[in-house]
Amino acid sequence: MRRTVVNRVLLGVAGAVLLGAGVLVLAGGLDLYRRLGVDPPRWWPLTSPDQPVVSERSRVRWVASSWWWPTVIGGLSVLVAGTAWWLVAQLRRTGLSSIAVPTPGVGGLRLRVSARALEEALERGTEVLPEVDRAVVRLVRAPGHPRLRGAVRLTPGGDPAALVEHFEDGPRGDALHSLGLAELPAELRVRVLQEAPAERRHVWPRRRRRGRSRVE
Amino acid sequence: MVSGEPQEASAERPEKARRLRASRAGAAALVSTAVLVGAGALLYDVIAVRAGQPARRWRAQIADELATRHLDDLGVLVGAGVAALLGGWLLWLAVAPGLRRWLVLRPYGGTSAAVDRAGIGHLLADRAAGLTGIDHLRIRVGRRRVRVTVSGPADPASVQRQLREELARVGVARPLRLDVRTVAGPTGGEAEG
Known part of the structure; x- marks a missing residue:
């Protein structure tokens, strides 16, 4: 969740910078200020189609100042470090290898359960629920505490609402209970398969593979 | 501890049933890579010049192009248009929820x-x-x-x-x-x- 917010804010900043620069150059290059009769303030950049994008004079305006090069190098370093961190945050795995389990009443014991064991138990528990064709469950990193993320495929005519209730009361409840965890929120993505049409009477828009077709 | 949880959770859940929001990891990786490459190359060259080496040809060329091409140059206008479109698209990615399929x-x-x-x-x-x-x-x-x-x-x-x-x-x-x-x-x- 936190990564989503950071990504969206930074993408918005990058987009705003690009859009602003592009519009500024376009407005100057197409001479929109004169055509629309707008009088930009004196300090407004790029107002005339006859001026260069970045003139020699404006490029070297502050080069003589003592603060210029430290500022440029410092700013670029911050930008490089920041984008490197941003990129690493995208490449980092979201999966967890194990989960900490509370051990109330036992001092000095720290217990971790393998994520794979928990995932397999939950997958098996979900696959035996009614109308479930296939289930994949992963334990993922999230701010605060880990979360479960599941992808479940239901057999034709399966009931998604009932699946959610069965999953909550069955596999997830069992996992919470047996691990003694206070919370382990789960997100499920549910797909439903279609019965193969007995006769060709459904005209289906943009039909792809069974269970994977998208509508619209 | 466990039995009290579902009631408590269901009481606060209803407002949590909002739309899914895509994490935009792919777009973020692309943009961060592009900025990283550009800023890294520039930083390297700036430091090299400060250390007494001549500027690389690409930087001198870009500075020269920017100083000689005027705003009504076709290349400049096309570049500005592409930048504005790309910027608008990135803003859209930042704002739109995504995951329309679910x-x-x-x-x-x-x-x-x-x-x-x-x-x-x-x-x-x-x-x-x-x-x-x-x-x-x-x-x-x-x-x-x-x-x-x-x-x-x-x-x-x-x-x-x-x-x-x-x-x-x-x-x-x-x-x-x-x-x-x-x-x-x-x-x-x-x-x-």
């Missing part, structure tokens, strides 16, 4: 779920397959509304009732509107969506 279901306890829109279409089509008198059927599941086009001697009211029942069973958090339209001939079903 509809959020009513949460139950600590489990939230979303169902594939195509899956809802499959459920409706399978329900309609059990009805008699439908020659052609076309189902389009949007994010707010389901449009069904039926042709054949079936009673539209009963088709609508059955499909509405099926749709209610799915339990989508923001209920979908159901429009059932009957067309006279099979022509309505032939159109490719």
